[in-house]
Amino acid sequence: MPCHLRTSTDDSAVMGAERIAVVVRPARREDVAAIVRLLADDVLGAARERVEDPVAPVYLRAFDDMAAQPGNQLLVAERDGDVIGCLQLTILTGLSRQGMRRALLEAVRVSARHRGARVGEQLVLEAIAQARVAGCGLVQLTSDATRVDAQRFYERLGFEKTHVGMKKSITEQP
């Protein structure tokens, strides 16, 4: 599922390995359609998402639910008015590790045409900065076992593969 983003005047530069500067900011409701395209612009996401115009209401409802949950937010990477990356940051309180807060990263995506330009790095570093401000001592994520490149990316940013990520679908009845 390709990501039909508006092209900018210097696409040749963004296709290479050069870093392109982005503005990382909280997502707004009008970004939801672009975020859904990012989620679908992915080997695993293509089969999981619904790209429709206008955006499927289920995504707008989810956005409103997120906005109502304190500590749960979407960040987007914007360049020349286009949303070219996204990341979900959740701040979790808990008792373990002496009441340490932790930040959870989910749904980290960069548009296919802007990969390799350190957009993801800027998103993750901003999320880490916000996690520090929120008093977190740890940032955690799970990466599908098949996403070897993603894991290498996170290792470069100081993440360690210390855990096994386990999931159970509960969409069927018990």
Next chain:
Amino acid sequence: MPCHLRTSTDDSAVMGAERIAVVVRPARREDVAAIVRLLADDVLGAARERVEDPVAPVYLRAFDDMAAQPGNQLLVAERDGDVIGCLQLTILTGLSRQGMRRALLEAVRVSARHRGARVGEQLVLEAIAQARVAGCGLVQLTSDATRVDAQRFYERLGFEKTHVGMKKSITEQP
């Protein structure tokens, strides 16, 4: 770090592999001391937690923070008035997978003297039931790579090791 729980009259039974029935209920503020003992009663937790009497204020603050975050709660397993197990359940909204909600499990612990009696199973099944009611399509967790027994336990309950869990400590300054 041993867990000094009040003993009951049939300890011989609970030391074996027999299932003991527990009441799984939301944690109350007066359970925090017992929960901290559970968190410390663990190979990895022993070095991470502070067991003090009265309970260290940092844990009570964390409990109050959790109580203030909708969708984030602690469940405990109670038997004869004693808290012998705990689990943190967080319901997360997000855009990916068509706005699917997911449940995150953290801090699943059972007192050393009650392990093998399916207390953890009762906690996890209750968490899954609550996740379904909250509209979740997925339950996820990370397990330290060294916790092989825990992973076998989750596999028996239908969890699959599909992901790599990555963590980055951010307690130091950048």
